[in-house]
Amino acid sequence: MRKFRIALLAVSILCGPAYALEVVPFDADAFARARGANRPVALQFHSGWCPVCVMQERGVRALKDEKLFEQLVVYQADYFKEDELRRRFGVTSFSTLLVFRGSQERGRATGDFRVDDLRRLFAKAL
Numbered sequence: 001m002r003k004f005r006i007a008l009l010a011v012s013i014l015c016g017p018a019y020a021l022e023v024v025p026f027d028a029d030a031f032a033r034a035r036g037a038n039r040p041v042a043l044q045f046h047s048g049w050c051p052v053c054v055m056q057e058r059g060v061r062a063l064k065d066e067k068l069f070e071q072l073v074v075y076q077a078d079y080f081k082e083d084e085l086r087r088r089f090g091v092t093s094f095s096t097l098l099v100f101r102g103s104q105e106r107g108r109a110t111g112d113f114r115v116d117d118l119r120r121l122f123a124k125a126l
Helices: 002-015 028-036 051-062 083-089 115-123
Strands: 022-025 040-046 073-078 096-101 104-110
Touching: 022 051, 028 040, 028 073, 040 051, 040 083, 040 115, 051 115, 096 115, 104 115
Parallel strands: 022 073, 040 073
Antiparallel strands: 040 096, 096 104
16 A cells, blocks of 8 residues: 555656646535635536537636646536526526636626637636
């Protein structure tokens, strides 16, 4: 067991620090805690059958290994199940992304799926 731990430590040192943008299902409590802790977060209103939503999700996930966004968490909300959340933020279309730093909304986009556009949007939360 000791040799395994030493090998694991060596691999982690050689590979450098782990970082990744996270995409997680929407959880109201986790979302509120992250905003309360002044973390950069995004809220994505998504539907699995929507082709633009699927392309948007691919674009978001393409940024997952960028060190710049290592602290960013994207909460993916089901557009059709989160009626109250949609009303709260004035969202009227799926494939809408909102970015926040703490309690402040810093930007939003609807229908954007290009990686460069998403990168600029997410940078507003930093």
